[in-house]
Amino acid sequence: xxxxxxxxxxxxxxxxxxxxxxxxxxxxxxxxxxxxxxxxxxxxxxxxxxxxxxxxxxxxxxxxxxxxxxxxxxxxxxxxxxxxxxxxxxxxxxxxxxxxxxxxxxxxxxxxxxxxxxxxxxxxxxxxxxxxxxxxxxxxxxxxxxxxxxxxxxxxxxxxxxxxxxxxxxxxxxxxxxxxxxxxxxxxxxxxxxxxxxxxxxxxxxxxxxxxxxxxxxxxxxxxxxxxxxxxxxxxxxxxxxxxxxxxxxxxxxxxxxxxxxxxxxxxxxxxxxxxxxxxxxxxxxxxxxxxxxxxxxxxxxxxxxxxxxxxxxxxxxxxxxxxxxxxxxxxxxxxxxxxxxxxxxxxxxxxxxxxxxxxxxxxxxxxxxxxxxxxxxxxxxxxxxxxxxxxxxxxxxxxxxxxxxxxxxxxxxxxxxxxxxxxxxxxxxxxxxxxxxxxxxxxxxxxxxxxxxxxxxxxxxxxxxxxxxxxxxxxxxxxxxxxxxxxxxxxxxxxxxxxxxxxxxx
Numbered sequence: 001x002x003x004x005x006x007x008x009x010x011x012x013x014x015x016x017x018x019x020x021x022x023x024x025x026x027x028x029x030x031x032x033x034x035x036x037x038x039x040x041x042x043x044x045x046x047x048x049x050x051x052x053x054x055x056x057x058x059x060x061x062x063x064x065x066x067x068x069x070x071x072x073x074x075x076x077x078x079x080x081x082x083x084x085x086x087x088x089x090x091x092x093x094x095x096x097x098x099x100x101x102x103x104x105x106x107x108x109x110x111x112x113x114x115x116x117x118x119x120x121x122x123x124x125x126x127x128x129x130x131x132x133x134x135x136x137x138x139x140x141x142x143x144x145x146x147x148x149x150x151x152x153x154x155x156x157x158x159x160x161x162x163x164x165x166x167x168x169x170x171x172x173x174x175x176x177x178x179x180x181x182x183x184x185x186x187x188x189x190x191x192x193x194x195x196x197x198x199x200x201x202x203x204x205x206x207x208x209x210x211x212x213x214x215x216x217x218x219x220x221x222x223x224x225x226x227x228x229x230x231x232x233x234x235x236x237x238x239x240x241x242x243x244x245x246x247x248x249x250x251x252x253x254x255x256x257x258x259x260x261x262x263x264x265x266x267x268x269x270x271x272x273x274x275x276x277x278x279x280x281x282x283x284x285x286x287x288x289x290x291x292x293x294x295x296x297x298x299x300x301x302x303x304x305x306x307x308x309x310x311x312x313x314x315x316x317x318x319x320x321x322x323x324x325x326x327x328x329x330x331x332x333x334x335x336x337x338x339x340x341x342x343x344x345x346x347x348x349x350x351x352x353x354x355x356x357x358x359x360x361x362x363x364x365x366x367x368x369x370x371x372x373x374x375x376x377x378x379x380x381x382x383x384x385x386x387x388x389x390x391x392x393x394x395x396x397x398x399x400x401x402x403x404x405x406x407x408x409x410x411x412x413x414x415x416x417x418x419x420x421x422x423x424x425x426x427x428x429x430x431x432x433x434x435x436x437x438x439x440x441x442x443x444x445x446x447x448x449x450x451x452x453x454x455x456x457x458x459x460x461x462x463x464x465x466x467x468x469x470x471x472x473x474x475x476x477x478x479x480x481x482x483x484x485x486x487x488x489x490x491x492x493x494x495x496x497x498x499x500x501x502x503x504x505x506x507x
Contacts, residue, residue: 010046010059017042018066024154025071026414033161036154039067040181043105044128047112060109065102069095071149074410078335082231082406101139101146108135111494118497121186122194127497129179130490136171137483140383144333147382148415151177156418160206162425162447166473167205170384170422172482176202214428214445216467217396218370222442223254223262223292224434226459231405234436235270243270244279247296248286250460255290257462261368262294263434266312266378266403269298273315273322288319293368297377297401299357300325309358312336314375314401316366324367326375327360330383335406365395370468376423378402381416381433387423388479396468398429403436409455413439421447428473430466445469 020038023031043060050056075097080090108131115127132151140147151174155161164173176198183195227246233239251262273280287294293316300313312328328336336357365372374390374397381387381400390398400420404413417439424431424443431443441452442463453459475482 010049013042013046014059014063014066017046017063018070021067021149022070025149026411026418027071028411031157033154033157036151037177037181037184039063039151040128040132040178041185043109044112044124044182045185047109048116048124050109050113053110053113056113057106057110060112061099061102061106063102064105064108065095065098067098067105068101068149069098071411071415072097072101074407074412077408077410078406081408104135104139107138108132111490114494115497117501119493121183121188121191123493125179125183125186125191125194127490127493128182129175130486130493131175132178133171133175133483133486134490136174137487140171140385144330145383147171147384148419150174150419150422152422153415153418156421156447159446159448160203160210162422163206163209164202165422165425165447166209166428166445166475168482169426169475169479172486173202175486210446214467214469215471217470218468219464220260220369220371220397220466220468221257221462221464222432222466223251223257223259223460223462224432224440225250225254225262225264225268226435226438226440226453226457227265227268228437228456228458229268229405231403234267234403234405240271240279243268244282246458248282250458251286251290251294254460254462255292259292259462261371261373262290262292263399263401263432264294264296265434265436265440266297266314266401267299268296268401268436269315271298272301273298273317274300283317284319284321287317291319293318293323295366295373295375295399295401297403300327310356311360312357312377313360314366314377314399316368324364325362326364326366326377327362328357328377328380329360329363330380330386331357331359332379335379363389363393365390365393366399370396372396372468373399374429376400376420378404381420381423381431384423384426384479387427387429388476391427391429391472391476395429396470397466398423398427398431400431400433401435402433404439405437413437413455417441417443417449417452421449426473426475428471428476429469432463432466442466 017039020035024033024036046059047056075094076090079085079093111131115124136150150170152170180195180198183191247264271279297314300311301308314326316323365374372395374395421443424445425447428445433441438455439452442450
């Protein structure tokens with residue numbers, strides 16, 4: 001750096017935006033959810049002030065990469081602990097993922113830079129909100145999708161703030177928050193007034209909606225068990241008998257409360273129950289003695305000649321045996337299949353004990369008495385369209401079984417359950433979440449997280465007054481249409497700005 005040179009002020013916006021995102025989402029330090037507005041605010045300022053479209057893309061990519069890397073720091077834990085890479089190599093994996101996710105905010109900044117050449121502050125905020133919906137939709141679809149940190153998720157701790165997800169969905173609510181952020185940073189009084197009015201409308205509707213009772217067709221109770229089985233021992237055959245005993249003993253303690261169903265986590269059983277082994281006999285004997293249907297995760301298979309397709313399954317088991325199953329359809333890259341080939345040593349080490357899974361097609365709700373359970377296994381709870389499909393198929397409750405042991409005592413379990421809470425609000429369903437190491441909880445249709453367990457503790461509890469709901473949200477009825485309309489409107493505004501402005505900054 002030359003003696004008289006100064007740091008580019010854009011670096012300050014990059015650092016401020018990344019810090020705002022980190023402290024808005026669940027993190028291990030401190031949290032202020034409203035700071036999430038700082039991310040779109042800083043992105044817009046970078047885009048508007050950039051000397052060229054290329055510069056806008058570059059700076060907004062940098063901000064997005066820094067924000068994603070900071071909030072997803074926990075990715076390094078499974079890569080180090082189970083992929084056996086040293087920290088000096090595990091940490092760059094986080095930075096690489098952040099760099100890829102930053103491409104979305106880079107594209108977003110490019111759109112905003114184009115808009116700024118024609119639109120004033122008010123229209124720029126509209127474009128920012130519409131384009132943000134497109135950003136989150138694209139991130140949830142491209143390369144199998146990773147919609148992990150939508151803006152709306154930051155506000156889950158403030159229940160009224162996310163009620164609008166039942167009207168417009170989490171992606172569109174994120175777009176409204178992006179518009180607020182951009183208007184707050186706009187010049188003059190009018191944009192700030194727009195931000196305050198929009199924020200007041202979101203909060204006002206939320207306060208009203210959160211106070212309204214949920215229309216129920218009946219109630220049930222559910223016993224959920226958190227076995228706290230170490231990931232390193234989970235697939236060890238020597239620990240199988242002890243794991244089954246742990247789950248049955250923890251469940252025994254719940255039977256005096258007469259739950260309508262028992263729920264064990266994802267792959268609580270690490271053997272093929274179809275083979276009717278001694279371990280499976282112990283599980284069915286427990287179910288017969290308990291007289292309560294059991295939903296549990298376990299691997300399953302379908303024969304294809306001498307080969308077989310292996311699935312991450314949720315089974316419904318009674319004393320009579322296997323009643324029904326659900327096969328996970330949206331698999332986790334590197335954790336359940338290897339996109340680039342399982343021969344890469346540290347990638348294959350991250351695969352679960354049975355190796356690569358196959359995406360499932362058996363996705364109908366699991367029925368037990370009055371219960372129609374729409375299943376979401378682990379990662380599936382972050383995808384709005386999957387919860388939408390379960391409810392459309394007749395689910396009157398949602399059930400998310402998961403194993404977050406991979407991520408240690410980090411922010412990942414909290415970030416994960418808050419994404420599940422958005423699904424409950426979008427679909428107006430109670431969501432039962434049973435996990436191996438936490439967080440196990442009941443989430444009501446308002447997104448309130450009830451009776452959560454601690455991380456890395458054995459736990460078992462019966463959750464009561466779980467409503468069976470058939471009423472669908474307004475968002476359920478317009479799902480897909482509102483997002484498509486937002487994307488088309490954003491493209492139209494960007495095209496108008498690009499083709500009708502006379503000054504081009506393409507250098």
